[in-house]
Amino acid sequence: MQISSYIHPVRTYLPCTGVGRHINAVVQELSCQKTISLNLLVSKQLLGADQKLDHRCPLRDLPTQTFPTPENPTERSWKLLGLPKLDRHIPDGTDWVYAPMETYLPVSKCPVAITLHDIQAFESQLPWSQSWQHRWFRYKWGRWVRRSLNDSRVVFTVSEFSKQRMVALLGADPRKIVVIGNGIDQPFFDIATTPPDTLPSPVEAPYVFMIGGLRKKKGGDSFLEVAKHLRQRKSDIHIVIAGRSDPDYIEAAKDHPNITLLGVVSDEDLPLLLRRSLGLLFLSLYEGFGIPALEAMAAGVPAVVANRASLPEVVGDAGIIVDPDKPDNIVDILITLENNTRFRQDYIQRGQQHAAAHTWSACADRVIEAFQTFA
Structure with a gap:
């Protein structure tokens, strides 16, 4: 199985948050599988002179496939316009484009799987839900999350709670949402x-x-x-x-x-x-x-x-x-x-x-099982 994994490299730099740990651990576990060939998909501008990611990124030694434009404006364009298409930057024969974090990826040549760790942006009953920061957060996410839920073949998340909130707040199809959890280092x-x-x-x-x-x-x-x-x-x-x-x-x-x-x-x-x-x-x-x-x-x-x-x-x-x-x-x-x-x-x-039951290898196994089921 050939996988292109789109990541936000800065989020993986150590020390990192829970989402950064998830990205690092699951991608590393997938890359170690004998049946999987995995490359990272990143903006060329994020590579150093040695053509690798920053030394703070645990994934820097994995093979990379790049697109030529800067990460932030390009991703904003994907989310708002669905353009430019990523297809020409994805190696032929790729079985899945996989993002271990939240995004929208405009891909036609193969199925896409993204990860939504939570949808806090759409919660209206939190103590900070009516703050201008949260309203702006909700507006930005509202421009692309539903499209990503519709267009991605699989949507991974980390808890049954997050899955049920996607269904309740956004009308997501529960059949395509797969809970993979998190592990412990x-x-x-x-x-x-x-x-x-x-x-x-x-x-x-x-x-x-x-x-x-x-x-x-x-x-x-x-x-x-x-x-x-x-x-x-x-x-x-x-x-x-x-x-x-x-x-x-x-x-x-x-x-x-x-x-x-x-x-x-x-x-x-x-x-x-x-x-x-x-x-x-x-x-x-x-x-x-x-x-x-x-x-x-x-x-x-x-x-x-x-x-x-x-x-x-x-x-x-x-x-x-x-x-x-x-x-x-x-x-x-x-x-x-x-x-x-x-x-x-x-x-x-x-x-x-x-x-003891919460390992990163078990999380990666659930990802692989979903790829095989939804292929």
Whole structure:
């Protein structure tokens, strides 16, 4: 099977977000299959003097096929006009053009498969849905998403939640939407054998860890409330947050001495920070999947997640599901994790068993199976 995979290279640069991890891992898994010949499809302007992608891209050693125009204006033209056609830049004999992220690809010579990780743009009941930024986001996506759903032979997504929202909000055909999920990088499994007290800690006190920055979408207001209630309860538990935080929340966090903002953390350090923690506290209000929850389980710590969007589906009964609007209840659970060894060990064991089923190779197998089914 010959596959041309269109990617946004910048999104794959390390350290990257969950979508970037998905792109890197699934494309690498596909490229390792003996029955598959895969090339990347990218703008020529993204190649360096060595005719390869940037050294921060884990996919840079894969063969590339290029188109001559800049990525951003070209993709905007594809989305708005369906032009220029990509066919002449796709090698003869290609069986599938595959995008592991959201886009519209005007291709006639072979079937197309794209990936929609979520359709947050079309949600109208989120706390930020009426902001001008979200309305602009919805307008831009509205110009092309429905066409992509119609014209792509297969639409991949990462959770049943995202699939059902596509059907409910956009009238998508559920028969062509395939849930492939996400996997967990091996270092998160490997760190689980390391005794936590042998690892360096970012703070002196016991802490819960959060990945994704202090932002509204990631439950920033809930974290501030939890921090306040922890202090009121005279708990020594701190909240340590990795990732880019919004300026307003950075300022607000200064009033909470039990919140530590680390900023962007390297991929090498994330497993260590998780393993050293009491557990993950993930109060995001909207996720198409929520990889950090599974990464915590793989690393051998409990995952406490919000009862929002895909998160209950992703963790199942192996995670602790909370209402982000009830900080006192959340604090009760955090204090129990600190003081009740049996309770904590129970969720560690459940989480590790649950995480073991979530591998990138399994995701790639589902992609291949869909290609064979829809060919």
